Amino acid sequence: MEPDRDEEAADDGDAHASLETGIRDQWLNIAGWFASHADTGTRGPHVHLSTNDGRNPVLSTRQIPDLIAALTLVADRIDRLWETAGAEYPFGADPDDNDPAVIRRRRIADLELHDRVAANLPEVLALITQAESSAAAMGPVAALLGVDDVEALARLSRFSLWRLTRGGQAARTRTLAELRRSS
Numbered sequence: 001m002e003p004d005r006d007e008e009a010a011d012d013g014d015a016h017a018s019l020e021t022g023i024r025d026q027w028l029n030i031a032g033w034f035a036s037h038a039d040t041g042t043r044g045p046h047v048h049l050s051t052n053d054g055r056n057p058v059l060s061t062r063q064i065p066d067l068i069a070a071l072t073l074v075a076d077r078i079d080r081l082w083e084t085a086g087a088e089y090p091f092g093a094d095p096d097d098n099d100p101a102v103i104r105r106r107r108i109a110d111l112e113l114h115d116r117v118a119a120n121l122p123e124v125l126a127l128i129t130q131a132e133s134s135a136a137a138m139g140p141v142a143a144l145l146g147v148d149d150v151e152a153l154a155r156l157s158r159f160s161l162w163r164l165t166r167g168g169q170a171a172r173t174r175t176l177a178e179l180r181r182s183s
Contacts, residue, residue: 015077017070018052022060027052030070032078034089042096045082047074104179111176113155116145118164 015032033046051057059067095102117124124141131137134153142152162168 013077013081015074015081017074019063019066019070021051021057022063023053023055023058025053026055026057028057028059028067028070030074032074032081034078034082034086035091042098043086043091045075045078045086047071047078104182108176108179110155111172111179113145113147114159114163114168114172115176117156117159118169120144121164 017030018027019030020026021028029050029052031048031050033048035043035046049057097103123144127140127144128134128137131140138149138153141156142149145152147155163172
């Protein structure tokens with residue numbers, strides 16, 4: 001195993017290891033976290049996997065024992081760190097993105113935004129097409145839709161006009177009713 005070039009010799013207690021993958025110049029990074037999304041997720045010891053190039057890792061079957069050893073090393077270390085420092089860790093105040101209630105609230109907000117866009121489409125399009133830039137349009141569009149500028153920019157940048165069809169409206173209405181009943 002080649003985690004962090006010589007992991008056993010440099011046992012500093014850090015819950016991190018890296019190992020070369022089967023892709024040239026790619027490293028699999030294994031990091032221990034105190035929450036599932038760094039500071040806002042489900043609290044407790046977790047292990048996060050990533051690569052240095054952002055692509056999916058591919059390992060040769062001969063590398064599997066090294067992967068297991070690196071995962072075990074990081075898991076043992078993050079468990080040990082959690083036992084000694086987990087209670088004092090300054091978790092952020094943001095909600096856990098994995099919480100079903102948070103997911104449901106965000107889904108409802110997204111569907112409601114779609115309804116507001118559909119109800120105000122001519123005004124939204126006029127504000128966008130008459131503005132010099134997206135930055136100039138965001139404030140007025142956000143005010144019209146009842147969201148803040150940053151939320152408008154983030155959510156409308158991935159907005160699909162195809163969701164405004166009659167079928168899309170019917171599906172939104174059904175989904176909103178189901179989500180509201182389950183809350």
